[in-house]
Amino acid sequence: MWSCPEAAGGPQSTIHVSVLDAEGNGAAVTFSYGEGNGHLIGDSGIMMNNLMGEEDLFPGGFHRWPVGTRLATMMSPTVVTNEAGDVLVLGTGGANRIRTALTQVISNIVDHGFSTAEAVHAPRVHFEAGVLNAEVFDRPDEGAAVGLLGAAEEVRFEQPNLFFGGVHMVRRRADGTFSGAGDHRRGGVCLIAD
Secondary structure, three states: OOOOOOOOOOOEEEEEEEEEOOOEEEEEEEOOOOOOOOOOOOOOEOOOOOOOHHHOOHHHHHHHHOOOOOOOOOOOOEEOOOOOOOOOEEOOHHHHHHHHHHHHHHHHHHHHOOOHHHHHHEEEOOEEEEEEEEEEOOOOOOHHHHOOOOEEEEEEEEEOOOOOOOOOEEEEEOOOEEEOOOOHHHHHOOOOOO
């Protein structure tokens, strides 16, 4: 079902890069262009995101943000370590689906022992405002259990969909072995160099 693209691609609104080196030093960087706010950062050519269309950042309603107050973001570049010395570096675009995508991928590894690729490519769910969105591909019951969850409304996805983010992750085990996965939902790739 999965094929690796020859080069990175996909939607251009948010990009995430996860990097690890042989010593276990890692970096997770998420950059969201979104709609842009018309302001370039110096001579960098980088335009800032306006972030003003993200509904869950404005619990009091739109057009009520206090002037001069820094706006929070949902972007969550993440590093996970354990006592054995394993390191995961991951992140994703996906607006309010970022948290559920990252939580599910981390749980797939930590709680269920999935490989890096299995964790990233597994079906995902996202519940919001009474709607359960669920990828039902690769489920042994063909998604029948989704209907048992009792959501007021369901949206089923028969194939992986960029709606559920694009988790890009690298992993270094304590023994020094590397693995990684670029999420094909958002044109991700993974490169491991010697």
